[in-house]
Every structure is written in C-alpha cells, then in structure tokens.
Amino acid sequence: MKINAPRGFQDILPAQVWKWQMIEAIARDTAELYHFQEIRTPVVEYSELFHRGVGESSDIVTKETFTFNDRGGESLTLRPEGTAGVVRAAIENNLIAQEGVRAKLFYIAPNFRYERPQKGRLRQHHQFGAEAFGIAEPEQDVECIQLQMDFYRKCGLNELELNINSLGDGPSKQGYRDALVAFLSPKKGQLGEDSQRRLESNPLRILDSKDPRDQEAVAGAPPASGYLSDQSQRHFQRVCQLLDESGIVYRLNPNLVRGFDYYTETLWEVTAGGLGAQNAIGGGGRYDNLVQLLGGRAVPGVGFGSGLERLLIALEAQQVELKKVSQPLVYLISQNDAARQANLGLIRQLRQAGIACEMDPSGRSMKAQLKQADREQATVCLIRGQAELESDSAQLKNLSTGQQQNVSISQLVSALINILKPCK
RNA sequence: GUGGUUGUAGCUCAGUUGGCAGAGCACUAGGUUGUGGUCCUAGGGGUCGCGGGUUCAAAUCCCGUCAGCCACCCCA
Incomplete structure (x- = not known):
C-alpha cells in the first residue's frame, strides 16, 4: 500500500534544497551582521506555553495546534510560531535574567498549524525569525525591521510592501478595543457572519477583514492612533522617523492587526507580489508584556517571523534568479572490468584529496557512462581503458569544450585541481 | 471547519456517443566493439486515485471515499 506524506506536509527534494540552503545562508549572514545569535529550541513545548x-x-491556539498527550499524560504541542519558545528558552537559561540585559536571538525553524492547505499555506512551514530582548526604545523596533528588509533585499525580492501600525501599550489597546466595539455594535447587522462572531471574541480583527460588508462598516471607524497614550504615540512617531532616516519605505496602515494576542505598540507586516491570497511574507511587532507573562522579569521584547516557503514562492513569481553554486564534479569512466576495478581505488584517492567524484559501478557501456556524466553536469570525465591501465595514465576530458588530454596517474591530483580551480 | 475544481505512463497532457490505453518529453538499447550533448531506429513502462453500482461492455455514466490545487476562515 502506498503511503503519502501527511496532508499539508511537503518534501523538499534535491532539486529545491539548494535554494533553501541559499536563503538560509543569507538569513544567517544577515542576522549575524546585526549581531543576532542563533538559537535552536525544541519543536514541542508544553501546551500551556502557547496557551x-x-x-x-x-x-491559532483554539483551532490550529497539533496537540497530543505524551505517555505520561502531559499535553504537548508542536510549536505554531517561533516567539513563545524562544522567550521560554531565554527565561529558562537566564539569557534575560535581569532588566537591562540585552539578548538578540534568531532562528530558522519549522512551525506547525493544523489548517487546510492552499497556496502559500502548509501544515508545516519554516520561518526565519529574530527576537530582541531588553530594549524598550523604538530604535530596537527599527533594527528588527531593518534586518528583515535587508534579508529580503539580499534574496533579491523586489515587489514588497511594509505595512506598519501601532495599537499602543496594554491600556491603549484595551481602550481602543472598547471604542471599536461601541462603534461597530449598532452596525452588527451589516457585518459578515464571521465578523459578528468576532465582535465579541476579537473585534480588532474586523479591521483587516476581506469581506466587503465589513470593510464598508469599518470605513468610518475611529483609528487606533486616537487612543494611544502619549508615550505610545511618541514611540510610534520615533519608529516612523527612524524608518524615514534609514530610507525604508513603509505604509501607515491603521487597519493592520495581527493574530497574536501578545503584541503591544508597534506591529508590522510585509506583503509581496505573486503569493496568491496569502500575501503576507513576514510580520512582527513589539511584545513588552510577554516575558513577564511567561514567568520572567518585566523585560521588553520585539521581533519578527518570516515565512521561507512564501519567500521562495515570491522569488519564483517575481522571476528572481538564484545563482546555484555547486562543487565541480569529476566523473570516472571505465572501459572494462579491469579499469572499473582500478577506478574504484582511484576514486577513493581523489575523494580523499578533496575532489568530488562519481562513477557508475554497474558495468554499462562507455556511451551510457558519458551520458550519465553529462546529465549530472560533471565538469571533467576521467576515462580509463586498457591502454591507460598499461601506461599508468588517464584521459581527462573537459565536458564543456570536448578537449581531452592524457595525464599520468602520479600527476593526476594536481592536474585535476588545476583544471577545477577556475570552475569553483 | 466550509466552498469550488482536478485526479490517465517518471513529467505535461489527449482520450469523440460507453466499444482494443494514447502522444510529446524523459528513460533503456542500438546506429558508433574507446567518447556525452544533436540526429535516426527500436524497446520497456499503466490498479485510468480508491471502493461500489448501472451495462453485453466503463478512463468515460451514477453513488461514496481519498488526495492534490485554489478560495473562505486564519496566517508565514
């Protein structure tokens, strides 16, 4: 019986893996350029952490987690997002034990959400994310945004838009929520079914609904900016000013709301062309209450998460060419059994000398071996038959030019290194 | 969880009114007994997603189911 991958889970095959390695390398390099340090946390946590x-x-928590009981009866959950686990690890390992101690962490890791798959949405997806603890100033918000935007720029992504908004500190957010409910309640009948329900559970989300009925009802709603405390207002203005100064283009979007309850003050989302309906490629925000909520000191934090599958979709849609670099390959070809036997020893020597090699041990025709070498994009073929065995040499054939030369075995390694050097 | 849509060779797909399961690409071999890419010739490869029903006869019609894709919800 054939077994498929579970719904919404995807294999990343050799033909694609090099792209992953490339964007992961760009993510690491960029994060380290900003002096963030990598952290790797478990894929499962106690369910309570996410709750x-x-x-x-x-x-995400009410209907999208993969949750199960382990054999001891503990409820575990596959992480649905990156921040909570990093905060837990930072507290547990005393990385942010004291106020004023700064920790800047990044991760590249899978997340799991039980959803119906569609374009740009899977049950397992991967995120590059960064979290900065200990600094409440708007400079830290902007450093995170700069890192995120630099990452996209280095990947070659062009069509993208940064949306930004502020819901203010806790009291501001609550005040605005109440005001919004007061504004929308008389119009409840005009809202879509989903939003009528959200009016009680999560009224802020009605702001960014796609339903035209909701958009109409929300049109005259008061903006969050009117409910910000003086301090929150100053914070947000400073964020915008710093973005201006660093040449980052953004759009003030008073309807931007994000799905995690822990966000306070600044929040942002980056959208990209070519992604279909799920056009958010990454998002972030400040979470000044989260560390304390999870049992740490009152340490502020800010960070972002960026979806790597969606980045690759956007890069493809925007026809951004990623440059593939691979090690030049030498393909050993044997005319007969004796040559094949000799090449088995030779290939080991060449590999130990640091030269990437391949050969076909199955005794097929030379034509078939050459064809295979061509298919695998070998740079050089090393051909040995009866004549080469007797003269202790090998033919080296350059597959792009077709040129061929005879080289003695004693000089083989240096000759190959010479030929391959300009190919790296 | 809801809706739409599509499942035929490794891949992309065709398949008429229900009447022998097809093409292109890819693969293997030969043309060339020591040389790839181009070309020519031949060959291999199928649970027509799965299960049931109608029928002399089902890839085709009906019912169910599973999966993929897209959209809603939500999010990266």
Whole structure:
C-alpha cells in the first residue's frame, strides 16, 4: 500500500534544497551582521506555553495546534510560531535574567498549524525569525525591521510592501478595543457572519477583514492612533522617523492587526507580489508584556517571523534568479572490468584529496557512462581503458569544450585541481 | 471547519456517443566493439486515485471515499 506524506506536509527534494540552503545562508549572514545569535529550541513545548503566550482566544491556539498527550499524560504541542519558545528558552537559561540585559536571538525553524492547505499555506512551514530582548526604545523596533528588509533585499525580492501600525501599550489597546466595539455594535447587522462572531471574541480583527460588508462598516471607524497614550504615540512617531532616516519605505496602515494576542505598540507586516491570497511574507511587532507573562522579569521584547516557503514562492513569481553554486564534479569512466576495478581505488584517492567524484559501478557501456556524466553536469570525465591501465595514465576530458588530454596517474591530483580551480 | 475544481505512463497532457490505453518529453538499447550533448531506429513502462453500482461492455455514466490545487476562515 502506498503511503503519502501527511496532508499539508511537503518534501523538499534535491532539486529545491539548494535554494533553501541559499536563503538560509543569507538569513544567517544577515542576522549575524546585526549581531543576532542563533538559537535552536525544541519543536514541542508544553501546551500551556502557547496557551499563555500566543493567547487563549487566538485562532491559532483554539483551532490550529497539533496537540497530543505524551505517555505520561502531559499535553504537548508542536510549536505554531517561533516567539513563545524562544522567550521560554531565554527565561529558562537566564539569557534575560535581569532588566537591562540585552539578548538578540534568531532562528530558522519549522512551525506547525493544523489548517487546510492552499497556496502559500502548509501544515508545516519554516520561518526565519529574530527576537530582541531588553530594549524598550523604538530604535530596537527599527533594527528588527531593518534586518528583515535587508534579508529580503539580499534574496533579491523586489515587489514588497511594509505595512506598519501601532495599537499602543496594554491600556491603549484595551481602550481602543472598547471604542471599536461601541462603534461597530449598532452596525452588527451589516457585518459578515464571521465578523459578528468576532465582535465579541476579537473585534480588532474586523479591521483587516476581506469581506466587503465589513470593510464598508469599518470605513468610518475611529483609528487606533486616537487612543494611544502619549508615550505610545511618541514611540510610534520615533519608529516612523527612524524608518524615514534609514530610507525604508513603509505604509501607515491603521487597519493592520495581527493574530497574536501578545503584541503591544508597534506591529508590522510585509506583503509581496505573486503569493496568491496569502500575501503576507513576514510580520512582527513589539511584545513588552510577554516575558513577564511567561514567568520572567518585566523585560521588553520585539521581533519578527518570516515565512521561507512564501519567500521562495515570491522569488519564483517575481522571476528572481538564484545563482546555484555547486562543487565541480569529476566523473570516472571505465572501459572494462579491469579499469572499473582500478577506478574504484582511484576514486577513493581523489575523494580523499578533496575532489568530488562519481562513477557508475554497474558495468554499462562507455556511451551510457558519458551520458550519465553529462546529465549530472560533471565538469571533467576521467576515462580509463586498457591502454591507460598499461601506461599508468588517464584521459581527462573537459565536458564543456570536448578537449581531452592524457595525464599520468602520479600527476593526476594536481592536474585535476588545476583544471577545477577556475570552475569553483 | 466550509466552498469550488482536478485526479490517465517518471513529467505535461489527449482520450469523440460507453466499444482494443494514447502522444510529446524523459528513460533503456542500438546506429558508433574507446567518447556525452544533436540526429535516426527500436524497446520497456499503466490498479485510468480508491471502493461500489448501472451495462453485453466503463478512463468515460451514477453513488461514496481519498488526495492534490485554489478560495473562505486564519496566517508565514
């Protein structure tokens, strides 16, 4: 019986893996350029972490987690997002034990959400994310945004838009929520079914609904900016000013709301062309209450997560060419059994000398071997038959020019290194 | 969880009114007994997603189911 990968889970095959390695390398290089350090946390956490962290009322926790009991009866959950686990690890390992101690961490890791798959949406997806703890100033928000945007720029992504908004600190957010409910309640009948329900559970989300009925009802709603405390207002203005100064183009979007309960103050989302309906490629925000909520000191934090599958989709749609670099390959070809036997020893020597080699041990025709070498994009073929065995030499054939030369075995390694050097 | 749509060779797909399961590409071999890419010739490869039903006869019609894709919800 044939067994497929579970719904919404995807194999990343050799033909694609090099792209992953490339964008992962860009992510690491860029994060380290900003002096963020990599952290790797477990794929599973106690379920309570996400309930408390992401929020009991958020959709992600209520209906999208992979949750199960282990054999001891503990409830575990596959991580649905990156921040909560990093905060837990930072607290547990005393990385942010004291106020004023700064920790800047990044990760590249899979997340799991039980959803119906569609374009740009899977049950396992991967994110590059970064979290900065200990600094409440808007400079830290902007450093995160700069890192994120630099990452996209280095990957070659062109069509993208940064949306930004502020919901203010806790009291500001609550005040705005109440005001919005007061504004929308009389119009409840005009809202879509989903939003009528959200009016109680998560009214802020009605702001960024796609339903035209909701958009019409929301049109005259008061903006969050009117409910920000003085301090929150100053914070947000400073963020915008710093973005201006660093030449980052953004759009103030008063309807931008994000799905995690822990966000306070600044929040942002980057959208990209070519992604279909799920056009968010990454998002982030400040979460000044989260560390304390999860049992740490009152340490502020800010960070982002960026979806790598969606980045690759966007790069493809925008026809961005990633440059593939691979090691030049030498393909050993044997005319007969004796040559094949000799090449088995030779290939080991060449590999130990640091030269990537391949050969076909099955005794097929030379034509078939050459064809295979061509298919695998070998740079050089090393051909040995009866004549070469007797003269202790090998033919080296350059597959792109077709030129061929005879080289003695004693000089083989240096000759190959010479030929391959300009190909790296 | 809801809706739409598509499942035929490794891949992309055709298949008429229900009447022998097809093409292109890819693969293997030969043309060339020591040389790839181009070309020519031949060959291999199928649970027509799966299960049931109608029929003399089903890839084709009906019912169910599973999966992929797309959209809603939500999010990266």
